[in-house]
Amino acid sequence: MFFVDNSFIVMRKLANSELNRLSLEDYRNASKMPVIIILDNVRSLNNIGSVFRSADAFRVEAIYLCGITARPPHREISKTALGATESVKWKYFEETIQAVNELQKNGYRIVAIEQADDSIMLDKWNPDPEENIAVVFGHEVNGVQDNVVEGADLCVEIPQFGTKHSINIAVSAGMVIWQLFLAYRDFLYEK
Secondary structure (H helix, E strand, C coil), X not given: CEEECCXXXXXXCCCHHHCCCCCHHHHHHCCCEEXXXXXXXXXXXXXXXXXXXXXXXXXXXXXXXXXXXXXXXXXXXXXXXXXXXXXCEEEEECCHHHHHHXXXXXXXXXXXXXXXXXXXXXXXCCCCCCCEXXXXXXXXXXXXXXXXXHHCCEEEECCCCCCCCCCCHHHHHHXXXXXXXXXXXXXXXXX
């Protein structure tokens, strides 16, 4: 409960039936952000499932699973994806650089999410909503592979101010997807 304009406002949690969720068919036909997420050797099945769920929430075009990154169907991925592996398109590549090369040939700008020389801080990055973008998230310990960083068009870094030098991949993906959504939201809302 809070007070606004001399009135008390009581908030109520919405029921699932009030959320106007898309059916699976409507989701598949809905406009998507021209964004592909590349998971470069991500080992945690929970992280993979969480990225699928965030990708569904913001209508990301697809997820490319690379290297040791597990693929659906998998019980542990499904636990966190909550059905998003059925709505979000995905593709597997044995080597991450293969996915990067294919996307670059198709006009995607490759953005590695990594701490690197000349990286742009996430809060300073202004993605161009006219571009197709692929964002690469790396292995939980080793990060994005060196050859992928070298092949990327840009590195974006999430600013950090604590004692650790990394953020969980699922959390990082959520932050980056939100930043992309801010750039693409007019495009999504128009369609």
